[in-house]
Amino acid sequence: MLHVVEHPLIAEELTKLRDPGCPSPEFRQRVRRISSLMVPSVTANLETEVVECATPLEITSGVRVSRGIILVPILRAGLGFLDGFLDLIPQASVAHIGVARNEVTLEAEPYYLKHPPTIGEHEIIVLDPMLATGGSAIHAVRTLHAAGARHLRFACLVASPQGVAALESAFPEIHIHTACLDRCLNDRGYILPGLGDAGDRLFGTCA
Ligand SMILES: O=P(O)(O)OC[C@H]1O[C@H](OP(=O)(O)OP(=O)(O)O)[C@H](O)[C@@H]1O
Ligand SMILES: O=c1cc[nH]c(=O)[nH]1
Numbered sequence: 001m002l003h004v005v006e007h008p009l010i011a012e013e014l015t016k017l018r019d020p021g022c023p024s025p026e027f028r029q030r031v032r033r034i035s036s037l038m039v040p041s042v043t044a045n046l047e048t049e050v051v052e053c054a055t056p057l058e059i060t061s062g063v064r065v066s067r068g069i070i071l072v073p074i075l076r077a078g079l080g081f082l083d084g085f086l087d088l089i090p091q092a093s094v095a096h097i098g099v100a101r102n103e104v105t106l107e108a109e110p111y112y113l114k115h116p117p118t119i120g121e122h123e124i125i126v127l128d129p130m131l132a133t134g135g136s137a138i139h140a141v142r143t144l145h146a147a148g149a150r151h152l153r154f155a156c157l158v159a160s161p162q163g164v165a166a167l168e169s170a171f172p173e174i175h176i177h178t179a180c181l182d183r184c185l186n187d188r189g190y191i192l193p194g195l196g197d198a199g200d201r202l203f204g205t206c207a
């Protein structure tokens with residue numbers, strides 16, 4: 001299921017982010033701000049349970065999120081999306097998955113994986129600013145499922161209709177949260193209108 005997180009502040013940040021003149025330090029800050037603004041929507045349906053708690057005056061009931069949270073940025077660009085989530089969910093663990101898209105074949109090429117052993121008991125939030133062909137996200141979700149993940153959602157900044165369709169077709173139960181659903185992909189697999197290469201813009205590695 002696709003959730004487009006609509007909010008005026010997110011829309012304004014994204015508009016500034018698309019500008020090719022936005023330098024890396026500003027780009028990083030804006031991505032971080034958007035990811036923080038997305039957290040309430042991405043986490044709105046987390047399972048909770050009632051717990052007993054004390055105030056200075058009496059015993060009452062409170063709420064606890066039932067499962068621990070693991071954030072999984074897809075390297076590299078997912079790292080740009082991580083801090084905004086950690087700002088609001090500092091207790092989350094962080095697993096890393098390295099996937100690079102081969103820019104000729106557009107195939108996802110995995111190169112790294114590190115996650116806590118208890119992945120199946122946690123809520124997993126996979127993070128990547130860009131969902132283009134969907135190859136990288138599909139590889140990441142498949143890998144995490146194989147490692148035991150059972151409660152998993154995906155959050156991105158910009159999605160293409162093709163990427164959403166591919167990810168939903170591979171995992172019909174998945175919830176995809178995006179700040180924007182863009183128009184299409186170009187013949188090199190870049191999202192239009194998009195914002196270019198998110199990893200390069202985040203880390204200042206543009207040609
Ligand atoms: O949906 P896809 O067609 O797979 O494309 C999206 C992927 O491409 C980008 O990463 P890239 O491979 O450029 O690596 P980087 O993050 O290291 O720049 C982006 O961050 C996604 O991971
Ligand atoms: O538009 C795109 C597509 C893939 N990766 C990016 O960083 N941007």
Ligand SMILES: [Mg+2]
Pocket residue numbers: 077197198199200
């Ligand atoms: Mg890149």
